[in-house]
Every structure is written in C-alpha cells, then in structure tokens.
Amino acid sequence: MTCLSCKSKLQTIYNFGKIPLVNSFNKIKKISNKKFNLNLKVCKKCKILQLTNFPKKEEIFRNYKHTSSGSADNLKHLNSFANIIKKKIRKNSKILEIGSNDGSLLNFLSKMGFDCTGVEPASNLKKFYNKKIYLINDFFSENIIQRLKFKQYDLIVGLNVFAHYSDVQNSFKLISKILKNNGSFIFEVAYAFDTIHNSKYDTIYHEHVFNHTATGLKKMLELANLNLIKIEKIKTQGGSLRIYAQKKPKTSSINIKLLEIEKKHKVNSIKTYKKISKLITNKIHEIDSIYNQHIRKDKNLLFVGAPARGVIFFNTTLFKNHKKILCIDDSKTKSNCYFPGSNFKIKLANKNMDLIKKSQQAVILSWNYKKTLIERLKKHNFKGKIYIFFPKTEIIYLS
Numbered sequence: 001m002t003c004l005s006c007k008s009k010l011q012t013i014y015n016f017g018k019i020p021l022v023n024s025f026n027k028i029k030k031i032s033n034k035k036f037n038l039n040l041k042v043c044k045k046c047k048i049l050q051l052t053n054f055p056k057k058e059e060i061f062r063n064y065k066h067t068s069s070g071s072a073d074n075l076k077h078l079n080s081f082a083n084i085i086k087k088k089i090r091k092n093s094k095i096l097e098i099g100s101n102d103g104s105l106l107n108f109l110s111k112m113g114f115d116c117t118g119v120e121p122a123s124n125l126k127k128f129y130n131k132k133i134y135l136i137n138d139f140f141s142e143n144i145i146q147r148l149k150f151k152q153y154d155l156i157v158g159l160n161v162f163a164h165y166s167d168v169q170n171s172f173k174l175i176s177k178i179l180k181n182n183g184s185f186i187f188e189v190a191y192a193f194d195t196i197h198n199s200k201y202d203t204i205y206h207e208h209v210f211n212h213t214a215t216g217l218k219k220m221l222e223l224a225n226l227n228l229i230k231i232e233k234i235k236t237q238g239g240s241l242r243i244y245a246q247k248k249p250k251t252s253s254i255n256i257k258l259l260e261i262e263k264k265h266k267v268n269s270i271k272t273y274k275k276i277s278k279l280i281t282n283k284i285h286e287i288d289s290i291y292n293q294h295i296r297k298d299k300n301l302l303f304v305g306a307p308a309r310g311v312i313f314f315n316t317t318l319f320k321n322h323k324k325i326l327c328i329d330d331s332k333t334k335s336n337c338y339f340p341g342s343n344f345k346i347k348l349a350n351k352n353m354d355l356i357k358k359s360q361q362a363v364i365l366s367w368n369y370k371k372t373l374i375e376r377l378k379k380h381n382f383k384g385k386i387y388i389f390f391p392k393t394e395i396i397y398l399s
C-alpha cells in the first residue's frame with residue numbers, strides 16, 4: 001500500500017487490530033459485530049495520516065445509522081452554518097452538498113431560498129429530505145456528474161465527508177470542475193492536530209480514511225487546482241477545521257496562522273508521528289487502569305450516548321469486558337440496535353430515562369456534548385460517578 005494522496009511509502013503508527021465499523025448499529029448482532037482491521041499509518045513523504053486495508057465504502061455508507069439531526073447540538077451547529085452561508089452568498093444561489101446525510105443542512109438552506117442539490121449514498125436517509133431538494137442517492141464520483149441538477153455550482157459544501165473515503169484527491173478534482181469560477185468550496189473535517197496529535201485517539205476509525213492537518217489539506221487542494229483561502233478552527237467532533245477554498249488564483253499569498261503553528265509543532269517530521277504512537281498506547285493504559293481500579297464489575301454501567309467515537313473507546317479498552325452495560329442515545333436510527341462489537345442494545349433516551357436511575361456508574365461517550373448530558377443525568381436523579389475519558393480523564397461525583 002502506498003499513500004492515497006501522493007503515492008509514496010507509508011509507515012505504521014498504531015495497529016488497533018480488528019474493530020467493528022463505528023456506525024454498524026444493527027438489530028442483527030452478527031452484522032453489528034463484524035470486524036475489520038484498523039491500522040493507522042503516515043505517509044513518509046507528505047505526512048498525511050491515513051488507514052490501510054479499510055473496508056469498501058459500500059460496506060460502510062449504504063445503510064448509515066449516523067444522522068446529522070441525531071443530536072440537538074449538531075443541529076444547532078448546522079443551523080448556524082446555514083446562517084453564515086446566507087450572509088455570504090446571494091439569494092437563489094445553487095448549492096451542492098456532498099455527503100448530505102439526512103438533509104439537515106440542506107433543509108435549512110432550502111428554506112432560505114437556495115436551490116439545493118444533495119449527494120448521499122445512504123438510501124435509508126432519503127425520507128428526511130424536504131421535497132424541494134434535488135437528491136442523488138449515490139456516492140460522489142465521476143459517474144454522477146451527468147446526473148447533477150446543474151453543470152456548475154456557486155457553493156459546494158461537505159461536512160465531515162472528506163476524511164471518509166480513499167478517493168478524496170479525485171473528489172477535489174471533480175469539485176474544481178463543477179465549481180463556478182467565482183464560487184466557493186467550504187468543508188469541515190476533524191482536525192488530526194487537535195485529536196490524534198493530542199491523544200484523543202477515538203476519532204481513528206474506518207470511516208476516517210484520512211486524518212487531516214491544515215498542511216496536508218493545502219497540498220491536496222493544490223493538487224486539484226484549488227486554492228486555500230481561509231481556515232477556521234471549530235469545536236465540532238472534538239476539534240475540527242472549516243476550510244474555505246476557491247478556484248480563482250490567489251492575488252497575494254495568504255498567510256494562514258494555523259500553517260505556521262503546525263510547522264512549529266513539526267507536523268512534517270516523522271518523529272512527531274512516532275510520539276503519537278506512544279500517546280495512544282498511554283491513553284489506552286490509563287483508561288484500562290481506571291476500569292480495573294474504579295468500575296464495579298458486578299454493577300450496571302450506563303453508557304450515555306452511542307457515538308462513533310464511543311465504539312472505538314469501547315472496543316479498544318477493558319470496558320468491552322463489562323457484562324452489565326445499559327446504553328441510551330437520542331438517535332432513533334440507533335434505537336434497539338446492538339452497540340457495535342457488544343452484546344447490548346441501545347435504548348432511545350427520551351423513552352428510557354428510567355435507566356438513568358438504575359445505575360450508579362456512568363460513562364459519557366458523547367463527550368463533546370458533556371455539558372448537556374451531565375445536566376440530563378442531574379435532571380433524572382442520577383446518583384454516583386460519571387466518567388469522561390476525552391479530551392482529559394475526569395471523574396465527577398453526583399450525590
């Protein structure tokens with residue numbers, strides 16, 4: 001295997017072994033427990049973090065259980081993103097969203113009067129789209145270009161999608177083709193520098209074929225004749241980037257602060273990546289020793305949320321041995337499905353709040369929404385210890 005972007009040689013950072021797909025929530029245990037190799041590598045030349053031996057994209061995305069509307073906080077994020085777009089571009093603009101999921105963002109944009117097209121392979125999510133949106137139920141590739149509603153778009157967006165498949169380099173080239181000369185390409189990706197470089201290893205999963213840094217993305221965009229205009233750091237996914245790119249050649253070279261910061265932290269040195277391997281090992285040890293020392297093995301343990309990152313946490317630590325796990329989540333698509341790699345099913349939170357009282361120990365898996373979730377536990381009279389392992393380990397006692 002060679003680098004998916006520049007074709008140079010790869011070096012292993014951390015091999016997690018066999019891990020289930022983080023969104024394979026299914027009512028059939030055999031399906032939700034199917035495992036695939038998870039092996040994180042780095043390109044020796046361009047230093048882009050990537051996976052090898054990942055499963056076929058059809059295996060992951062045709063029946064996808066993660067929905068954008070599954071959490072209230074994420075809906076808020078999408079709503080505010082829609083409002084940013086509204087201020088930036090004129091009415092009636094043509095917008096294309098790649099990986100539009102359940103249409104949450106496009107539903108907002110369509111209501112604002114934009115002419116929206118979505119491209120989304122998961123056929124189970126079609127039903128959530130408002131009728132004005134033109135939806136292509138397929139992967140974004142050369143094959144669907146003829147089926148797009150317009151030849152060119154004013155704005156192309158993609159949220160948490162350009163880490164998700166091996167062919168991103170080609171996607172960027174296609175985007176450059178179907179973007180108007182004065183159009184914008186805005187996308188969001190989890191930021192490896194805030195996550196993996198910071199021992200938050202739970203964003204390493206099969207869907208994230210790439211783990212991006214600003215330095216790496218700049219190179220990938222340039223290979224597709226797109227120019228990086230602006231980067232913002234945002235809080236979603238435990239640390240993400242919002243990237244603005246355009247086709248227009250830059251009039252002056254833009255000094256992007258983040259690129260400087262990454263340079264300072266030696267994002268281009270192979271030594272940096274050897275350190276990451278150690279950070280991951282240490283983090284897993286830390287979690288395991290808390291499991292050994294603090295968790296009552298004979299008692300119920302409540303998992304608050306069933307996010308993708310939680311599946312990595314569970315399957316890489318001793319928590320996978322716990323026999324009495326209860327799990328609540330707000331997403332209807334995950335309700336009554338097996339938690340990937342486990343023997344327990346997820347219960348819809350708002351119909352099963354009584355489970356909160358049945359346990360005196362809880363782990364907040366959706367740690368990026370911890371404030372909201374702690375409030376919920378308080379409201380429903382949870383008494384006992386709450387464990388949060390990312391970004392830093394915390395134990396909170398509610399009496």
Ligand SMILES: [Zn+2]
Binds near residue numbers: 005007045
């Ligand atoms: Zn490379």
